[in-house]
Amino acid sequence: MSEIPGFKTVEEEIEFWETHDSADYWGEMEEAKFEVDLHQNLLHPRMITLTRRPEHCPRCGNDLDDAVIEHVARSCGHLLMIRDVPALRCQRAGHEYILEKTLDRLERLLEIENTEKLQPAEIIHIPVFSLNMAA
Ligand SMILES: [Zn+2]
Structure with missing residues (x-):
């Protein structure tokens, strides 16, 4: 499992999720x-x-x-x-x-x-x- 980085802006976060598979981060996500x-x-x-x-x-x-x-x-x-x-x-x-x-x-x-x-x-x-x- 990978670690989700901290985001400074919404744009940064959107860009991150457009280029990464959220399945790799499921362990860290809240329900x-x-x-x-x-x-x-x-x-x-x-x-x-x-x-x-x-x-x-x-x-x-x-x-x-x-x-x-x-x-x-x-x-x-x-x-x-x-x-x-x-x-x-x-x-x-x-x-x-x-x-x-x-x-x-x-x-x-x-x-x-x-x-x-x-x-x-x-x-x-x-x-x-x-x-x-x-x-
Ligand atoms: Zn129809």
Whole structure:
């Protein structure tokens, strides 16, 4: 493991990380929570956030349908699922979109879950396997 040098300026730090592999420094890094964790839906990794509802699919121009999806995200080290999340799905190619205001609501829910220990509607169990079991 290498040691992370001290940086005098943000520019210096950016330049360093552009030319070094952060994997070499994992041992030194503190665990941090990024907001982006909440935004990444593990079930729909290619979902794109839009500020407002478009008339047609921005990627292929087909009509959009309303859809209801499940949002699975990582929050404070555990996985959680949020149901009944409105989304948009294009009719032909299946491109998926979520509106910014929906993301705001997701964020609020995760915040409540964190601070007030919101009681989940249901707890589901996930079977865990090791790929080695297919030896
Ligand atoms: Zn599309």
